[in-house]
Amino acid sequence: MTVTYEEALQKYEPVFGLETHVELGTTTKMFCGCPTTFGAEPNSHVCPVCLGLPGSLPVTNRVAIEYTIKIGLALNCSIASWCRFARKNYFYPDMPKNFQISQYDEPLCVDGYLDVLVGGKTVRVGIERVHLEEDTGKSLHIGGATGRIQGADYSLVDYNRAGIPLVEIVTRPVPGTGYLAPEVARAYVTELRDLLRSLGVSDVRMEEGSLRADVNTSLSPRGSDVLGTRTETKNVNSLRSVERAVRSEVSRQAEVLGSGGRVIQETRHFHEDTGVTTSGRSKEEAQDYRYFPEPDLVPVAPPRDWVASIAASLPELPSARRDRLMSAWSLSELEFEALRNAGALGVVEATVAAGASPADARKWWLGELARRANDMGIEVSALPITPADVARISELVAAGSLNDRLARQVIEGVLDEEGTPDEVVAARGLAVVSDDSALLSAIDEAIAANPDVVARIRDGKVQAAGVLVGAVMKATRGKADAARVRELIMDRLS
Ligand SMILES: [Zn+2]
Numbered sequence: 001m002t003v004t005y006e007e008a009l010q011k012y013e014p015v016f017g018l019e020t021h022v023e024l025g026t027t028t029k030m031f032c033g034c035p036t037t038f039g040a041e042p043n044s045h046v047c048p049v050c051l052g053l054p055g056s057l058p059v060t061n062r063v064a065i066e067y068t069i070k071i072g073l074a075l076n077c078s079i080a081s082w083c084r085f086a087r088k089n090y091f092y093p094d095m096p097k098n099f100q101i102s103q104y105d106e107p108l109c110v111d112g113y114l115d116v117l118v119g120g121k122t123v124r125v126g127i128e129r130v131h132l133e134e135d136t137g138k139s140l141h142i143g144g145a146t147g148r149i150q151g152a153d154y155s156l157v158d159y160n161r162a163g164i165p166l167v168e169i170v171t172r173p174v175p176g177t178g179y180l181a182p183e184v185a186r187a188y189v190t191e192l193r194d195l196l197r198s199l200g201v202s203d204v205r206m207e208e209g210s211l212r213a214d215v216n217t218s219l220s221p222r223g224s225d226v227l228g229t230r231t232e233t234k235n236v237n238s239l240r241s242v243e244r245a246v247r248s249e250v251s252r253q254a255e256v257l258g259s260g261g262r263v264i265q266e267t268r269h270f271h272e273d274t275g276v277t278t279s280g281r282s283k284e285e286a287q288d289y290r291y292f293p294e295p296d297l298v299p300v301a302p303p304r305d306w307v308a309s310i311a312a313s314l315p316e317l318p319s320a321r322r323d324r325l326m327s328a329w330s331l332s333e334l335e336f337e338a339l340r341n342a343g344a345l346g347v348v349e350a351t352v353a354a355g356a357s358p359a360d361a362r363k364w365w366l367g368e369l370a371r372r373a374n375d376m377g378i379e380v381s382a383l384p385i386t387p388a389d390v391a392r393i394s395e396l397v398a399a400g401s402l403n404d405r406l407a408r409q410v411i412e413g414v415l416d417e418e419g420t421p422d423e424v425v426a427a428r429g430l431a432v433v434s435d436d437s438a439l440l441s442a443i444d445e446a447i448a449a450n451p452d453v454v455a456r457i458r459d460g461k462v463q464a465a466g467v468l469v470g471a472v473m474k475a476t477r478g479k480a481d482a483a484r485v486r487e488l489i490m491d492r493l494s
Contacts, residue, residue, distance in 0.1 A: 084103070096159060120333040126172035267282075354391035406431075454468075462490070
């Protein structure tokens with residue numbers, strides 16, 4: 001691309017919006033009793049209803065309605081007192097009925113917002129609607145190099161996913177984020193994922209497709225409030241890709257506009273390998289779908305007292321948790337973001353609950369343990385060390401039984417499954433040498449071996465003592481308390 005993101009930003013203001021699809025974690029499908037388990041033998045979780053066989057009739061899953069109301073309430077939406085499902089008509093091989101049961105002009109939840117934290121600032125993302133629909137099946141294209149239909153020998157369809165309840169969360173266009181637009185888009189999906197996880201309504205695994213984002217991007221000329229033509233980048237399947245997709249569309253659209261062209265309203269595909277989008281189909285208008293109210297289902301009219309009891313049962317949401325932890329641990333927004341982005345909030349909270357100070361818990365999980373997790377290519381929370389182990393190691397350091405270097409060796413031992421921190425300390429003989437007489441013999445050896453250093457210290461160049469401290473640490477194989485060694489050396493030479 002010849003127009004860089006930075007150049008694009010000088011001329012245009014990016015505006016983005018997100019449509020996020022979330023597969024609900026109900027045990028059965030939206031309109032039938034088929035199980036929703038992921039990874040089953042193809043076409044083993046199907047019945048006449050989700051295969052769209054003639055004469056079959058759908059029945060609405062009450063838990064799916066409850067989960068959607070939960071999501072709507074958590075996103076500060078109003079919950080409709082009466083609404084209907086609608087048929088969205090289009091042909092697609094993985095959609096057995098030739099229409100999708102969705103919601104159109106009567107969504108279950110409308111008009112909310114989600115606050116997200118980016119670069120230490122809060123951005124409020126407006127939520128236009130949250131509606132409920134059914135997922136489609138999955139086409140598998142066999143024989144091609146890319147897994148896409150182009151170049152494939154034949155295609156197979158798996159209907160296990162057809163009819164799984166799917167919630168679509170649509171934001172309003174988000175203007176005014178400027179340079180940070182890609183990061184705000186990513187932060188929104190992250191916050192939404194955390195929110196959905198805390199509600200327990202979905203396993204929100206982007207890699208398994210239970211959370212899928214479509215990213216709308218447009219450019220307005222700087223200083224103008226006219227919205228440009230938007231494109232929709234489909235099925236962006238990781239948090240990082242959300243950010244990259246916005247960034248890449250901003251550059252591409254700026255290039256099109258800069259060369260006198262116009263942006264076409266279309267669907268685009270994001271390519272994980274190159275980080276760019278390519279043209280898909282031109283975007284359908286609502287009238288192309290010939291929506292009409294679904295005649296086989298009764299309207300949804302959630303009683304107000306039911307909605308109130310769902311509202312009362314909501315767990316602590318990520319934003320409330322953020323406020324609580326920032327105040328309890330005296331963190332800035334940037335420090336909080338670092339913890340959240342490292343996926344370490346839960347483990348740090350548990351480590352503090354197990355007795356460590358917030359500062360110690362953060363230090364270990366964001367430092368040594370984050371490095372180890374990164375090396376192993378896993379989340380910190382998946383490391384084979386418990387918050388209680390980390391709290392115990394912090395306690396040993398605070399008591400002076402371990403220094404940081406020895407503590408890192410204890411962590412290594414625990415990760416290598418040598419046992420609890422205390423067992424590793426005992427087995428590897430890792431306690432700090434706190435016995436002064438043992439240290440003094442090493443100090444006397446260091447003094448005897450470095451007469452020139454001793455002379456400099458006696459001349460008043462006390463920083464030269466570092467050489468002697470180093471020699472003693474080496475002689476004790478790092479098991480001494482460096483501050484205590486320095487004290488003893490200065491005593492000896494005074
Ligand atoms: Zn079924």
